[in-house]
Amino acid sequence: MARERLYLFDTTLRDGAQTNGVDFTLADKLAIASMLDELGVDYVEAGYPGANPIDTSFFSERRPMRARVTAFGMTRRPGRSASNDPGLVALLEAQADAICFVAKSWDYHVRIALETTEEENLASIRDSVRAAKAKGREVLLDCEHFFDGYKANPAYALACAKTAYDEGARWVVLCDTNGGTLPHEVEDIVSEVCKVIPGDRVGIHAHNDTEQAVANSFAAVRAGARQIQGTLNGLGERCGNANLVSIIPTLKLKPEYADKFEINVSDGALGRIVRISHGLDELLNRASDRHAPYVGESAFATKAGIHASAIVKEPKTYEHIAPERVGNKRKLLVSDQAGRSNVLAELERIGLSLDKDDPRVTRLLDEVKEREAIGYAYEAADASFELLARRMLGQVPHYFDVEKFDVNVEQRNNAKGERVTVSQAVVKIKVGNEQLISVAEGIGPVNALDLALRKDLGKYQSFITGLTLTDYRVRILNGGTQAVTRVLIESTDETGEHWRTVGVSANIIDASFQALMDSIVYKLVKSGAPA
Ligand SMILES: [Zn+2]
Numbered sequence: 001m002a003r004e005r006l007y008l009f010d011t012t013l014r015d016g017a018q019t020n021g022v023d024f025t026l027a028d029k030l031a032i033a034s035m036l037d038e039l040g041v042d043y044v045e046a047g048y049p050g051a052n053p054i055d056t057s058f059f060s061e062r063r064p065m066r067a068r069v070t071a072f073g074m075t076r077r078p079g080r081s082a083s084n085d086p087g088l089v090a091l092l093e094a095q096a097d098a099i100c101f102v103a104k105s106w107d108y109h110v111r112i113a114l115e116t117t118e119e120e121n122l123a124s125i126r127d128s129v130r131a132a133k134a135k136g137r138e139v140l141l142d143c144e145h146f147f148d149g150y151k152a153n154p155a156y157a158l159a160c161a162k163t164a165y166d167e168g169a170r171w172v173v174l175c176d177t178n179g180g181t182l183p184h185e186v187e188d189i190v191s192e193v194c195k196v197i198p199g200d201r202v203g204i205h206a207h208n209d210t211e212q213a214v215a216n217s218f219a220a221v222r223a224g225a226r227q228i229q230g231t232l233n234g235l236g237e238r239c240g241n242a243n244l245v246s247i248i249p250t251l252k253l254k255p256e257y258a259d260k261f262e263i264n265v266s267d268g269a270l271g272r273i274v275r276i277s278h279g280l281d282e283l284l285n286r287a288s289d290r291h292a293p294y295v296g297e298s299a300f301a302t303k304a305g306i307h308a309s310a311i312v313k314e315p316k317t318y319e320h321i322a323p324e325r326v327g328n329k330r331k332l333l334v335s336d337q338a339g340r341s342n343v344l345a346e347l348e349r350i351g352l353s354l355d356k357d358d359p360r361v362t363r364l365l366d367e368v369k370e371r372e373a374i375g376y377a378y379e380a381a382d383a384s385f386e387l388l389a390r391r392m393l394g395q396v397p398h399y400f401d402v403e404k405f406d407v408n409v410e411q412r413n414n415a416k417g418e419r420v421t422v423s424q425a426v427v428k429i430k431v432g433n434e435q436l437i438s439v440a441e442g443i444g445p446v447n448a449l450d451l452a453l454r455k456d457l458g459k460y461q462s463f464i465t466g467l468t469l470t471d472y473r474v475r476i477l478n479g480g481t482q483a484v485t486r487v488l489i490e491s492t493d494e495t496g497e498h499w500r501t502v503g504v505s506a507n508i509i510d511a512s513f514q515a516l517m518d519s520i521v522y523k524l525v526k527s528g529a530p531a
Contacts, residue, residue, distance in 0.1 A: 179209030
């Protein structure tokens with residue numbers, strides 16, 4: 001049986017941008033758009049041109065991608081003509097494949113919020129769809145408050161949707177704007193709508209205020225809707241939007257949906273969904289939800305006891321899907337066993353094969369556990385792990401000592417009378433019998449320290465000239481007065497290899513120093529610098 005096409009519409013960059021604490025730069029938006037394109041969503045709603053400078057500049061040029069780039073905005077204001085509404089004109093000028101209008105569909109909102117008549121609101125929908133189509137854009141209409149509106153006045157809510165459909169809108173999207181509608185209500189109402197508008201022209205836009213945005217999306221699909229709107233990791237205002245990172249694996253892996261529907265997300269892209277989900281968290285500097293369905297670190301983690309021994313014999317006994325399908329990993333928290341096999345696998349990866357019963361494996365495992373308990377994260381710091389292992393095996397030469405460092409931050413007026421903050425670092429290093437002192441100024445204290453550390457390593461200097469830092473991330477673990485800072489640094493060199501190092505301390509400079517030192521020493525080891 002031929003499968004029906006189901007479309008995915010991502011609004012991470014528009015509705016997701018409403019998330020408390022999230023502020024996308026233009027560079028963020030472009031990076032996320034390309035992640036979405038890699039994933040295979042059909043539409044990327046990138047923002048609201050005219051609403052802020054970042055969104056306006058996003059739409060100031062063509063952004064070539066497989067997905068349809070969609071601009072969001074309002075239908076023409078009541079009492080104005082389409083050509084005499086600057087907001088609508090700006091929207092029509094946006095460099096986009098599609099335009100998604102939002103319009104009221106709840107009679108109460110039309111009267112109270114819009115202060116206009118029901119007829120004028122319908123005329124505004126009609127004129128706006130017509131103007132966008134005349135511009136050659138694909139048109140969508142988000143029917144705001146559709147479900148609440150339908151409950152209050154079904155005829156009017158339907159009239160709004162039908163007006164856009166009759167005017168040739170490709171999609172009429174039913175929005176649960178306040179997020180309070182329950183799945184059985186969504187299913188009933190969408191079924192009614194699909195009697196009037198074909199389901200392959202109907203979309204669902206669900207918010208997560210009763211934690212059922214994903215369930216509501218599926219309820220709408222069961223009732224006939226063929227477009228799902230959502231965001232990566234369920235970003236969005238208040239409790240968020242429907243989470244596409246949960247919806248996509250369900251559509252691809254659960255026979256009820258996989259047998260009936262085809263989506264544009266390939267099996268290969270599905271296998272990268274963990275990386276995409278965590279990539280977004282990294283970009284936003286947010287901790288990933290360990291317990292997120294499908295993609296969380298704990299999504300396939302089983303704790304000791306009968307489950308774990310069963311899972312070793314036959315993984316399917318306690319897993320609803322194979323974790324590899326979504327790029328996740330099975331995890332057994334039978335501490336020693338799982339930890340040991342992880343450590344052995346890592347040792348093999350770096351070319352240090354040890355026998356599994358070698359007592360040094362136990363020592364390394366104990367050390368990793370102790371350090372991870374105080375905040376180190378070796379899974380995210382491959383180079384620091386390698387150094388830890390090689391040090392234990394006596395394979396890291398003693399290259400140099402940092403006898404002392406001093407970092408200083410000063411705020412003052414410069415010669416032009418402008419207020420400036422200047423950071424300076426002094427590092428005293430001993431290489432063999434040679435004592436070296438380096439001084440550097442930097443953009444911030446960590447940058448100054450990094451520059452001073454790498455300025456003069458004496459006979460080792462030639463080994464680190466190609467070393468550059470490509471990323472620096474700080475995370476405060478457990479808040480309050482006992483906060484500990486974890487610094488993760490990514491470095492690269494002339495060979496193009498990337499490596500990550502970690503430092504942990506109550507002091508951010510000290511944590512950074514540890515990570516910087518590991519990066520330099522790692523580079524010396526891998527370059528084969530002599531002791
Ligand atoms: Zn919304």
